[in-house]
Amino acid sequence: MHAFTALTGLVAPLDRANVDTDAIIPKQFLKSIKRTGFGPYLFDEWRYLDRGEPDMACSGRPVNPDFVLNQPHYQGAKILLARENFGCGSSREHAPWALVDYGFRVIIAPSFADIFYNNCFKNGLLPIVLDSVVVAALFQEIVPGYRLTVALAEQTITTPGGLEIPFAVDEARKHRLLHGLDDIALTLQYAEKIKAYELARAKRAPWLFVNGQL
Amino acid sequence: MPGKTLYDKLWDDHVISQEADGTALIYIDRHLVHEVTSPQAFDGLRLAGRKPWRPLRNLAVADHNVPTLSRSQGIADPVSRLQVETLSKNCAEFGITEFAMNDPRQGIVHVIGPEQGATLPGMTVVCGDSHTSTHGASGALAFGIGTSEVEHVLATQCLVQKKAKNMRVNIEGQMTPGVCAKDIILAIISTIGTAGGNGFTLEFTGSAIRALSMEGRMTVCNMAIEAGARAGLIAVDETTIEYYRGRPFSPKGGDWLMAARSWRDLHSDADAVFDKTIELDASCIKPQVTWGTSPEWVVAVDGVIPDPALETDPVKRQSMVRALVYMGLQPGQAITSIALDKVFIGSCTNSRIEDLRAAAAVVKGKKIAGNIKQALVVPGSGLVKRQAEAEGLDGVFVAAGFEWREPGCSMCLAMNADRLEAGERCASTSNRNFEGRQGYGGRTHLVGPAMAAAAAIAGHFMDVRELV
Numbered sequence: 140m141h142a143f144t145a146l147t148g149l150v151a152p153l154d155r156a157n158v159d160t161d162a163i164i165p166k167q168f169l170k171s172i173k174r175t176g177f178g179p180y181l182f183d184e185w186r187y188l189d190r191g192e193p194d195m196a197c198s199g200r201p202v203n204p205d206f207v208l209n210q211p212h213y214q215g216a217k218i219l220l221a222r223e224n225f226g227c228g229s230s231r232e233h234a235p236w237a238l239v240d241y242g243f244r245v246i247i248a249p250s251f252a253d254i255f256y257n258n259c260f261k262n263g264l265l266p267i268v269l270d271s272v273v274v275a276a277l278f279q280e281i282v283p284g285y286r287l288t289v290a291l292a293e294q295t296i297t298t299p300g301g302l303e304i305p306f307a308v309d310e311a312r313k314h315r316l317l318h319g320l321d322d323i324a325l326t327l328q329y330a331e332k333i334k335a336y337e338l339a340r341a342k343r344a345p346w347l348f349v350n351g352q353l
Numbered sequence: 354m355p356g357k358t359l360y361d362k363l364w365d366d367h368v369i370s371q372e373a374d375g376t377a378l379i380y381i382d383r384h385l386v387h388e389v390t391s392p393q394a395f396d397g398l399r400l401a402g403r404k405p406w407r408p409l410r411n412l413a414v415a416d417h418n419v420p421t422l423s424r425s426q427g428i429a430d431p432v433s434r435l436q437v438e439t440l441s442k443n444c445a446e447f448g449i450t451e452f453a454m455n456d457p458r459q460g461i462v463h464v465i466g467p468e469q470g471a472t473l474p475g476m477t478v479v480c481g482d483s484h485t486s487t488h489g490a491s492g493a494l495a496f497g498i499g500t501s502e503v504e505h506v507l508a509t510q511c512l513v514q515k516k517a518k519n520m521r522v523n524i525e526g527q528m529t530p531g532v533c534a535k536d537i538i539l540a541i542i543s544t545i546g547t548a549g550g551n552g553f554t555l556e557f558t559g560s561a562i563r564a565l566s567m568e569g570r571m572t573v574c575n576m577a578i579e580a581g582a583r584a585g586l587i588a589v590d591e592t593t594i595e596y597y598r599g600r601p602f603s604p605k606g607g608d609w610l611m612a613a614r615s616w617r618d619l620h621s622d623a624d625a626v627f628d629k630t631i632e633l634d635a636s637c638i639k640p641q642v643t644w645g646t647s648p649e650w651v652v653a654v655d656g657v658i659p660d661p662a663l664e665t666d667p668v669k670r671q672s673m674v675r676a677l678v679y680m681g682l683q684p685g686q687a688i689t690s691i692a693l694d695k696v697f698i699g700s701c702t703n704s705r706i707e708d709l710r711a712a713a714a715v716v717k718g719k720k721i722a723g724n725i726k727q728a729l730v731v732p733g734s735g736l737v738k739r740q741a742e743a744e745g746l747d748g749v750f751v752a753a754g755f756e757w758r759e760p761g762c763s764m765c766l767a768m769n770a771d772r773l774e775a776g777e778r779c780a781s782t783s784n785r786n787f788e789g790r791q792g793y794g795g796r797t798h799l800v801g802p803a804m805a806a807a808a809a810i811a812g813h814f815m816d817v818r819e820l821v
Binding site for chain 2: 162172174193229230231232252253254258311326327329332333336344346
């Protein structure tokens with residue numbers, strides 16, 4: 140798992156609520172059996188004027204000049220600012236893979252869909268929930284070149300004006316993200332407990348175990 | 354101490370270890386695997402030199418990419434073919450049971466799980482697919498996960514989770530003839546919104562829920578995720594137990610008696626405390642039709658397209674304006690005036706035998722309207738297809754001008770060849786009406802199966818209550 144500690148980065152404002160994972164990465168790109176290479180197709184239907192297909196070269200495609208990520212002053216953005224319920228819909232982890240592959244490391248929104256929120260932490264992408272009033276103020280404040288500093292250990296966002304905005308994050312998730320820990324290796328430390336649970340459960344609910352086999 | 358909710362009981366029964374902050378390691382009884390969200394997880398196992406913890410706890414099937422026309426030639430699209438072949442190779446390598454594409458038991462993962470008795474009451478069920486919430490209809494704790502968690506479950510048979518809050522959605526009263534489970538869940542989503550269930554597990558209760566068949570209950574739980582909740586639940590009753598009797602993976606003999614006795618405790622205690630409760634009156638629910646690009650944008654069939662100018666929240670107003678442009682609709686337009694190009698009956702929401710019966714009852718002896726370019730019926734599994742054919746439903750659909758297809762996810766998300774073209778408008782029994790979901794530029798209206806069938810015959814939406 141990739142670690143996230145702190146960064147100062149350009150902010151791109153995506154002024155939409157309920158951005159779904161179909162919009163973040165459309166279904167045709169999910170046919171890939173790899174974890175990488177999704178960045179060029181991030182927000183494909185909003186970003187380009189033609190229909191994207193897997194493995195298509197994107198350099199010559201007609202871009203939608205109105206879409207925020209196509210505007211010159213948001214090139215290289217690392218922080219995405221969005222509205223309510225970001226990442227709703229499908230559980231596809233291809234959505235955080237595409238966001239990270241494009242270059243985003245932080246997403247700030249008033250709320251996230253649960254599965255997407257969870258998937259972000261597995262990929263070194265930090266989703267930050269802020270009050271909708273604070274998010275609205277950030278949307279107001281953004282000008283070309285607007286940067287924020289995000290520090291996970293301190294759980295703060297610092298604006299160019301020096302304002303420090305605290306944010307909440309679950310302790311266990313924070314710890315794993317700060318250190319880039321391998322979740323599976325951590326769980327396998329509980330191997331004996333898992334086996335003991337299975338034996339107890341096989342006694343309680345023997346019908347769950349085909350021919351007594353775990 | 355207050356009683357426990359059904360969710361509390363299921364959760365407590367699966368906790369292996371819990372930290373002080375509530376982060377818990379929970380055991381997963383059944384892991385369902387499909388071709389789209391698993392290849393990277395199997396790769397991860399290989400890279401780390403790991404093996405599945407309990408291969409028998411997994412069941413795999415390809416559903417998203419499979420063609421719904423004849424399969425004798427295999428899959429034409431090389432990218433889709435590679436993904437389906439990769440699933441078979443991975444299952445062979447890691448010793449996981451797979452229903453291959455030409456196996457009669459193949460179908461949509463959320464249809465075959467209950468159909469086979471592979472997902473049972475009291476289980477924890479996960480799958481790299483958000484519609485895993487479907488299996489909650491049988492009193493199982495079932496939710497969708499991402500690919501990293503697919504790998505985690507393969508390697509450990511566990512997940513690291515924090516418990517969600519409890520929300521009760523209570524629906525009392527009797528439904529009007531013509532109104533179905535799909536209308537109940539769409540009405541719930543319109544009430545609480547697509548983010549209303551974030552952070553909650555929903556339990557659907559009340560006389561209207563108890564009156565539903567297992568198929569109807571699955572439709573309701575299937576779309577819990579569209580209300581923002583990872584999991585939806587329905588208590589076990591005799592309907593549940595009868596459904597599971599004699600299924601291939603169901604317990605047999607003495608095990609069956611023991612299991613059924615244990616399952617009867619899978620309900621919330623009378624004195625259980627919920628963090629939130631929502632009440633709906635089933636008798637007030639009419640057939641529902643979505644008009645926008647989010648499942649919460651839904652009105653009754655006798656309603657009109659809402660006017661964004663009346664919306665006070667500026668972010669919502671802007672989204673509504675954008676949705677109406679995308680959908681090619683005008684405020685004030687009657688739902689029944691909306692003409693359609695295609696009709697899709699299928700998906701993990703509405704492709705079970707009862708759904709096909711409801712649609713066939715409307716279609717019988719009639720023809721689809723001249724403006725309908727294509728009307729598809731895609732059964733949820735090979736066994737649903739066989740059952741429907743045994744009842745003669747395929748003949749009813751084909752005589753009316755529908756195409757009768759092989760099972761799979763099909764036009765719900767258009768990963769295979771079944772899709773909408775830009776600007777085409779579809780009455781669909783699926784679960785998501787997002788921009789581009791059914792094809793680039795396609796326009797989706799979510800409805801129940803009888804409503805979709807009636808729209809195919811009329812060429813535009815009509816109130817199915819007029820036909821019953």
